[in-house]
Amino acid sequence: MKIMFKDSPSPAPAKNRTPRIRFTELSAGYPGRPVLHELDAEIPALALTALVGPNGSGKSTLLGVLAGVIQPTSGELHHAGDRPPAFVPQRSAVGDTLPLTVRQTVEMGRWGERGPWRRLTRQDRAIVETAMERLGIMDLASRQLGELSGGQRQRALIAQGLTQESELLLLDEPTTGLDPEARERIAALLTELVTDGVTVVQATHDLEAARSADTCLLLRDGHLVGQGNPEQLLTASTLARMWESA
Numbered sequence: 001m002k003i004m005f006k007d008s009p010s011p012a013p014a015k016n017r018t019p020r021i022r023f024t025e026l027s028a029g030y031p032g033r034p035v036l037h038e039l040d041a042e043i044p045a046l047a048l049t050a051l052v053g054p055n056g057s058g059k060s061t062l063l064g065v066l067a068g069v070i071q072p073t074s075g076e077l078h079h080a081g082d083r084p085p086a087f088v089p090q091r092s093a094v095g096d097t098l099p100l101t102v103r104q105t106v107e108m109g110r111w112g113e114r115g116p117w118r119r120l121t122r123q124d125r126a127i128v129e130t131a132m133e134r135l136g137i138m139d140l141a142s143r144q145l146g147e148l149s150g151g152q153r154q155r156a157l158i159a160q161g162l163t164q165e166s167e168l169l170l171l172d173e174p175t176t177g178l179d180p181e182a183r184e185r186i187a188a189l190l191t192e193l194v195t196d197g198v199t200v201v202q203a204t205h206d207l208e209a210a211r212s213a214d215t216c217l218l219l220r221d222g223h224l225v226g227q228g229n230p231e232q233l234l235t236a237s238t239l240a241r242m243w244e245s246a
């Protein structure tokens, strides 16, 4: 198994996207539980990619592998970038009893640059403010994370991801459980980030979000069963087949 990091890709026009991530014969899982089986795919740079598939198909596992928190068991994974990705886990993966305010949660995104014990700089604070504004959570800044609704907590975690200022943002079901207005806000934000030069990958059950992605990977039972244009891939008959046999 090889993991390689190369120089960041230079900004490329949308129609001429170089892959930000490429993997071949990639397998991964958990002790005694193989999940992903010999996947071959490319994640284009400066684009929004959706990972789609039924429950348990391996979307979160694949995101974990792309984020570097799960090691592949075999295959090759190439990253065309030298900065670590920003990974926004599902909000259910984050304890809701942590004694943290929303602002503190978002500030943690700067720890990679600053370390947990160093004071944040004025610039760090400006980055944190901007991220909270973009997610519409300024009014929640001093609330405890544990007393927020699921959707509010989700937005705090996305803001934390933004403050890492990575050019690769990986999100696990960022719109699940959000109301339509918050979903639209997140969808618009992700599109904006791509325009700003970020490569975005999101695992999602939200078919509207998946259809508005530039490209998508379809997973079933840990196998890649399709990749490409979401409008062409996510047809009613394909989806029915995938979910029926899931």
Ligand SMILES: Nc1ncnc2c1ncn2[C@@H]1O[C@H](COP(=O)(O)OP(=O)(O)OP(=O)(O)O)[C@@H](O)[C@H]1O
Pocket (backbone or CB within 6 Å): 030, 031, 033, 035, 053, 054, 055, 056, 057, 058, 059, 060, 061, 062, 203
């Ligand atoms: N920590 C773990 N240890 C063992 N097995 C796990 C672990 N996490 C996930 N799995 C198993 O791996 C498989 C794939 O799970 P994964 O969370 O990647 O799927 P998913 O497509 O993201 O599902 P969902 O849509 O429900 O979030 C499932 O069968 C799951 O039970």
